[in-house]
Amino acid sequence: MTTEPKNARPPQQPTKMSVCGIIGLVLGVLSIVLSFIPIVNNAAAVLGVVGAVLGIIAIVGTFRGKKSGKAIAIVGTVLSVLAVIITLSLQASFSKAIDDATGSSSASTSASSGSNTADAKQSKQDKEGDLDNMHVSIVSAVKSDNDFEGKPTVLVTYEWKNNTDKNSSFMALANAQAFQNGQELDTATYGIGTEPAGYDANSLVADVQPGASGKTTIGYVLKDDSPVTVDVTDLFSLNDDKMVEHKFDL
Structure with missing residues (x-):
């Protein structure tokens, strides 16, 4: 008759892939693509923030050993953060272009007011x-x-x-x-x-x-x-x- 050792540990159950990590990766890829498209990249910033949050949650879960898929979570988080950075950079460029246009308009108006109508046409x-x-x-x-x-x-x-x-x-x-x-x-x-x-x-x-x-x-x-x-x-x-x-x- 065999007896089990007193300190025997039950077999470990395999950890499941992190759902948050997978969703974060999908949102990261989608947001990085949309971030280069003007106007549409507003949605890319939102998706990037959500993807980054889910990616961080997934990373924490993998460190605790509850879930697997650390690499997927990290990639999704990095892509999401990059999408937000790209979106903010492009929007800043467009805002600067509008500011420059407004300033140029004022300069043009001042120059035109001092010229003769016959010469302007x-x-x-x-x-x-x-x-x-x-x-x-x-x-x-x-x-x-x-x-x-x-x-x-x-x-x-x-x-x-x-x-x-x-x-x-x-x-x-x-x-x-x-x-x-x-x-x-x-x-x-x-x-x-x-x-x-x-x-x-x-x-x-x-x-x-x-x-x-x-x-x-x-x-x-x-x-x-x-x-x-x-x-x-x-x-x-x-x-x-x-x-x-x-x-x-x-």
Whole structure:
């Protein structure tokens, strides 16, 4: 007859995977993807905070030995925190661009009030010319890759010089539009990793110092194969006739 040792321990039950860790990882991945999309990244910040909290709960649980999946919990927490940081950084950039635009508008208004009406009224400038706050050249408009919805696009390249007295971006100074058959084209959004060659999404909001030059690329969704007319005006101006314009055959 056999007897069990007095100090024998019952067999340990295998720990279960942490549900909080799995949910935190899913929210972390989702929030990091959404954090790069303007406006939508507001939701990314919320998802990132929730994912980080769940990830921390999961990590604490794994240290206590109640749950497994420490690596998943850590990855989810890191991704969630990064999503919040990226969202806050991008929103700060957009806020700065709006502030710069407001300041440029005030400067433009003051300059316009001291000039004669006859001198202020100018004809349209073909392809390259001076606006109130910048010198701009419409370099090219080339048919490009499809956007994230599979629609054809045209990639327009602008070269410009900041003529203000403060750091400013193309977005803060210029109102750039493209037309086909008199109808305005929508701005194109490309999928992550599928951007066309030569396209730089950051060039629209990147600041340029006073007197320095920059290069900006913007994609527009095509309606058909007809010529594309591109025009650029000041974002804020009392002179609507001050424009740089050019028509491109695709």
